[in-house]
Amino acid sequence: MESMHDLETLTLDNLSVSEIRADHFLSSVDSVSIDSISTSHHADVSYNDMPEFRDKLIIREKSFRQQFANLYFVRLVEMRPVVLMAAQKRWNVTSQERTTDEPHAIKHVDRILDVKSGETCYVIGTVYMDMQFKPNILDDVTKEHWDIAPSPRSKYCSDDDKVFLEDESGRIILTGEKLKQEIIVTGVIMAVLGKENAEGEFEVYDVCFAGLPNQAKSIQKSIDDDKYIALICGLKVGENASALPLQMMIEYLTGEIGSLSEQNFSSKIARIIIAGNSLPEVKIMDDDRKQKKYGYDGSMYNAELCLELDDIIDELCSTVPVDLMPGNNDPTNSSLPQQPIIPNLLPKANQHSTFHSVTNPYWCELDGVVFLGTSGQTIDDIYKYVSSEDRLKFAERTLHWRHIAPTAPDTLWCYPFQDVDPFIMSQAPHIYFISNQKEFATSTIEGPDKQRTRIILLPSFAETGVVVLVNLKNLKCHPIFFSSLN
Incomplete structure (x- = not known):
């Protein structure tokens, strides 16, 4: 990739790509008075949590007696x-x-x-x-009886x-x-x-295969009506990586830092979707295998990380609505569909009406644009059982199959539903994002009945510093790279 400095913009596969460095913000603060750096009013979008999909993904009465x-x-x-x-x-x-x-x-x-x-x-x-x-x-x-277990494939x-x-x-x-x-x-x-x-x-x-499902027509937007949805994943709060890019990202999205033109741009960010793995992966150490007292080992849970995540979401929600999806590393059930993270773990965030703890997978409609997202487990599992390396192609295939998670329940753990399969796509989304992938990638797929879906592979912020902005007007992507002084 070409070198990028400050907010220099280049075209990469018809995408507007920016890199934001810490030294750029330092120079911006020098050129703008402190009084002028304030939280700006953010654009508003209509929000529909699409209960026709949401209600199927919420498990109200759990029972594991039934067969898959x-x-x-x-x-x-x-x-x-x-x-x-x-x-x-x-x-x-x-x-x-x-x-x-x-x-x-x-x-x-x-x-x-x-x-x-x-x-x-x-x-x-x-x-x-x-x-x-x-x-x-x-x-x-x-494996428990082997001296040396074989390496995972x-x-x-x-x-x-x-x-x-x-x-x-x-x-x-x-x-x-x-x-x-x-x-x-x-x-x-x-x-x-x-x-x-x-x-x-x-x-x-x-x-x-079934082919692309029908798609609701998106609302026609004004030519000057740019509104963005920020997609983020893999914050992995508390990891030993530099905290500077994370703080830069927070202040940029809330409009608290940057030049006046940058603050004006960030004010067009109407919503943030945090798509899983907000906490770091729990690493099993040798002493974690010791016998646990009363079957519980408190060392496996670190409450400080949840409190730190709560502070981050609290700051974001003060200016812009936030949807929080769970992922593999987060404190909820590990099987699909993952249920919303409970309010007790994020007390400050849950005081905001602008905060929504949601499921994984997650459907929503924003200004008539339908979003469908997963935290990555679905595509990660498909990857293991096919020879191809093309994860974008896997996502495209799920649209043609009309199914978010076909490998569940065979190799992808899910709840044993009896009367419904909540992973069937009865409607084609306009934006289909899969988070916690190795790198950013995007493509557009079109159907015979004028369906058009933007597919986005979203990489971990902790590993790449990437936030992806989606323009609701034209469904174009604008990846932003936050990098430290180093």
Whole structure:
């Protein structure tokens, strides 16, 4: 990346990118009177927490007696009509282009067990990946008896993996070169076109997914109506990294520092979404494995970090609304959907009407622009079970699959829902962000019915100093890099 100084702006893949250094702010303070540096009024946006999605993600009565199989059943029942419609649209065209040797339309078989050998057809079901390296609970138990446990793998896929498609009637193994060209994981609902061969395997000619869901039309904005939403993740409050970029970021977002033009720009920031991992990861030390008194070890919890996070959010909420999503490191349940961090842990922040502790995943609508975000676990889990390294592509695939977390509950821990799958996308968001990724990246995906979604991979602030501003007017991104004097 090219060198950037102060607020010099350059174009990187059509994005406006800025770097803000501590020495720039020091010079700004010299040139602006202290009286002129005050908290400016921030832009207002309408806020809708989208209860049609929120209520499905809130777990009001917890019970773990039920089986996870019900979640797969609900997913298949709800997604099958959508995938069938997409398959009919895709392969009815194909049937008209077939040669005179095969004049008949392609047949849809309702149940996998009804597939007949040698007959070209298509069938719909749930993908299951049989992977020899996929971890299981028995391996975790046996590790306790090993002198030296094997190193964890970054990926669990191999050339020997088998792909199955299953429904209520049974399952069939899929084969064919077409499968190698696709990114698929366990839990995806898809249709496959092909025929059963002599070995009893279904040779796949083509695949079809649900495709992008419908999208609500965003409200047309005035040409001068720039309003920004700040996306931040991975604050990791209390880590031994320099606290200067964090304080710079806070004062910049609240409009307390910078030149007058910079304060004017920051006043257009209408909301902040903190997307997980606000606290650092708990590191297991050797003495953490000692026997715990009454089953509890207070050294695993540091209340000071929550108090420090509370002070940060309290300062931000004094000028701009803040939504706080939990992540892997934060004090809430670890399974998806992660529930809002309870008010007792953030007493100062919860005194503000501008503070919202929300779920992960999180849906909201801001001035007619629909946001969907996760704290990163969904894409991190998909990464482990496919050979590709392209995380943007994984995010795009989840939109086409219409599912936020297809690998749950197989390899991604989630609550055993019975009557609903809250991770199904019944609506395409305008902004789809995945936080706590290794680096910033973005792309735009468009659908056949004029759907348009901006995908954003958001890196940890503690590791990169990056905050991403999203312009509600045109959905463009403006990454800002906060760096220390060093």
